[in-house]
Amino acid sequence: MNNERLNHTETVVWTGIVTDFALALCKGIVGYLSGSKALIGDAMHSAANAVTLLVNRMPSTGIFGYKSSIRSKRAAPETAEPVISILFAVLFIMGGIQIAISAIQHMASGNLQPPTKGAIIAVLVSLAVNEAVFQYQYRQIKRNNDPRHAMLSADHRFALYSSLTVLVGVSLSMGGFYFEWTPLVYMDSIAALIVSCLVVRKGYILIVHSVYGTLLEEKRHEHEAEFMDTIQRVHGVITVTELKVQEYGQFRHVNIEVKITVNPRTSVLEAQEIAERIRKLLTHRFIQVTDAKVAVVPYEPGYPYKSNYDLMDNDMPTLTQ
Numbered sequence: 001m002n003n004e005r006l007n008h009t010e011t012v013v014w015t016g017i018v019t020d021f022a023l024a025l026c027k028g029i030v031g032y033l034s035g036s037k038a039l040i041g042d043a044m045h046s047a048a049n050a051v052t053l054l055v056n057r058m059p060s061t062g063i064f065g066y067k068s069s070i071r072s073k074r075a076a077p078e079t080a081e082p083v084i085s086i087l088f089a090v091l092f093i094m095g096g097i098q099i100a101i102s103a104i105q106h107m108a109s110g111n112l113q114p115p116t117k118g119a120i121i122a123v124l125v126s127l128a129v130n131e132a133v134f135q136y137q138y139r140q141i142k143r144n145n146d147p148r149h150a151m152l153s154a155d156h157r158f159a160l161y162s163s164l165t166v167l168v169g170v171s172l173s174m175g176g177f178y179f180e181w182t183p184l185v186y187m188d189s190i191a192a193l194i195v196s197c198l199v200v201r202k203g204y205i206l207i208v209h210s211v212y213g214t215l216l217e218e219k220r221h222e223h224e225a226e227f228m229d230t231i232q233r234v235h236g237v238i239t240v241t242e243l244k245v246q247e248y249g250q251f252r253h254v255n256i257e258v259k260i261t262v263n264p265r266t267s268v269l270e271a272q273e274i275a276e277r278i279r280k281l282l283t284h285r286f287i288q289v290t291d292a293k294v295a296v297v298p299y300e301p302g303y304p305y306k307s308n309y310d311l312m313d314n315d316m317p318t319l320t321q
Helices: 002-034 037-055 080-109 117-143 148-178 187-211 224-232 268-285 308-313
Strands: 239-248 253-262 289-298
Touching: 002 037, 002 117, 037 080, 037 117, 037 148, 037 187, 080 187, 117 148, 148 187, 224 239, 224 253, 224 268, 253 268, 268 289
Parallel strands: 253 289
Antiparallel strands: 239 253
16 A cells, blocks of 8 residues: 555656657747747746656765665666766756846847747746646545645746746837837846746755755654654564654755664574564655664663673672562
8 A cells, every 4th residue: 555655646746747858848949939038037947856766766865864774676876866966966056047148138138029929828838738737646645645736836936926927028128129118128138037937046055955964863753753653564573772863955844864783592594584673664654754774783682681601700690589
């Protein structure tokens, strides 16, 4: 049941990633052909949304986060996610700045031409597709009690701001050219400036979440008691001596670092099996848990695990006289 829910949620998220990439490609092409710098900026904003979703699929917590000591075969290297995130974030920031510079140069040239009708059609189609996909994602994710629905709403809201800004800018620019009102022709470039700020904002947020994450050591995580209960129910676990929970990324993904004790006579292979069982239970039962680091140490010698040899070598009485 949990695996089915997890796979379904992954399908929903990947639908958003593919859609954003497709919209970014279409808006970029139409923006270039129609001469709308604002639409090109909106295409970059859609690409930034897609990359953010894609990066959040990687099982990492940022440079200062925790990693699983028992990693799956598909797991990326420990530094892959932050490096890739920062690389894309820098590209988006540079792209946003370049769009802003281009818009300013275009306004300063005085040779203004409005975008063609294709720009308006592309924006309207983009708005319709984006809203339809968002409604599908939001309903499915919230049905699965996934905490990512709040961040998904925030991303959609800013994507909506970007597209609406482009729609207004392109419409006013075309209207100004048609009615020969020159000041309105500047609106496409002004809209490009506004959208470029949204793109830079997206890149900055991506850097912040990739590098720092959100370490929850000072306050208890809302599901910490459930994590502890799940770990303690695993056969072979004697005590849980340490439990650290970290949230990271825009979708509040969770990584867990836990230290448990087992019977000191447990073999290394058995200890690995216990750790793997804990990791699978945490990642399958809690959809927000993307990875877990499980450290296994022997329980300190003493009753009931003290051997007869320890008793013979110890002259001190074990019972109160």
